[in-house]
Amino acid sequence: MSFGQNIQFLRKMRNKMTQEELAEKLGVSRQTVSKWELDVMYPEMDKVIEICKLFSCSMDELIRNDMNVSDEAYSDIRMEYVEPFRYIRYAVVSTEPEDDALDHVKKWAKMLKIQNPEIIGWDFPVLSQEQINVFNMHGYVAALILPDNVTETADFMDIVNQDKQKYIVITIKDPMIAPFRLIPNAYKVLMTHMHINKIPHKEDKKIISCFEKEYFVNGTSYMDVYIAVDEIES
Numbered sequence: 001m002s003f004g005q006n007i008q009f010l011r012k013m014r015n016k017m018t019q020e021e022l023a024e025k026l027g028v029s030r031q032t033v034s035k036w037e038l039d040v041m042y043p044e045m046d047k048v049i050e051i052c053k054l055f056s057c058s059m060d061e062l063i064r065n066d067m068n069v070s071d072e073a074y075s076d077i078r079m080e081y082v083e084p085f086r087y088i089r090y091a092v093v094s095t096e097p098e099d100d101a102l103d104h105v106k107k108w109a110k111m112l113k114i115q116n117p118e119i120i121g122w123d124f125p126v127l128s129q130e131q132i133n134v135f136n137m138h139g140y141v142a143a144l145i146l147p148d149n150v151t152e153t154a155d156f157m158d159i160v161n162q163d164k165q166k167y168i169v170i171t172i173k174d175p176m177i178a179p180f181r182l183i184p185n186a187y188k189v190l191m192t193h194m195h196i197n198k199i200p201h202k203e204d205k206k207i208i209s210c211f212e213k214e215y216f217v218n219g220t221s222y223m224d225v226y227i228a229v230d231e232i233e234s
Contacts (some may be wrong), residue, residue, distance in 0.1 A: 002142075005066075006067045009067050014054075014197060015130060015231065019037070026043075028043075034144055041224070055196050057195075057196075072172070074172060074189060075173075077170050077190065077193050081166050081167070084161070085161075086146040087143040088160070089143040090143075091139060091140070091141045092139065092140055093138070095137055102119060108157065112144075117146075118145040119144055120142075120213045122140070122212065124138075124139025124140055143211075165208075170190055170224070173221075174222075175222070186223075200229065200230040201227060207228055209227070210225070212225050
């Protein structure tokens with residue numbers, strides 16, 4: 001844990017704020033901010049309070065925690081509009097539901113003769129405490145995006161329509177090297193960015209609140225992590 005690294009992380013999360021911009025907001029010199037980030041010197045208590053207020057974090061988080069969950073595996077954070085799409089989904093609740101759910105929708109893709117299927121997935125949160133704590137179970141939903149030329153599906157496949165929606169996105173390179181660290185941390189990076197920049201998370205039954213999409217480019221695996229955000233005035 002480093003106090004200076006936390007300030008540097010928060011600054012970069014705030015729309016890549018420069019040392020000069022932070023110094024101006026706090027009424028200090030750029031060199032002072034640089035010394036803070038290098039842990040050469042520490043700010044007075046009034047400046048610590050100002051920093052906490054500016055970045056919407058607690059003093060305990062700033063001083064004691066390691067806030068920097070970034071990794072070289074992650075891309076820069078970006079905003080994207082996802083155009084309207086149709087999908088069919090399959091949910092599994094078990095100790096390892098991801099592979100089962102994904103395999104199921106891949107079979108659907110073959111059934112519907114969809115070449116190069118686009119598949120997304122997300123955690124299924126509606127579980128009892130007994131399932132979670134006693135049986136170590138969790139839920140996962142896999143969804144197959146339907147191309148425009150697919151107009152008919154089987155009777156048991158419920159088609160869901162989603163309207164155009166704005167998402168905050170980050171890309172993970174080689175996510176399966178350490179999935180239980182890289183994927184949760186990607187969500188944490190996005191949520192931290194949203195918190196610092198006061199970007200509201202949109203939760204609406206008509207949209208997918210958050211999801212993941214894995215794909216390959218030149219033999220390398222990538223995963224985009226999406227969180228829905230509300231439109232706010234700039």
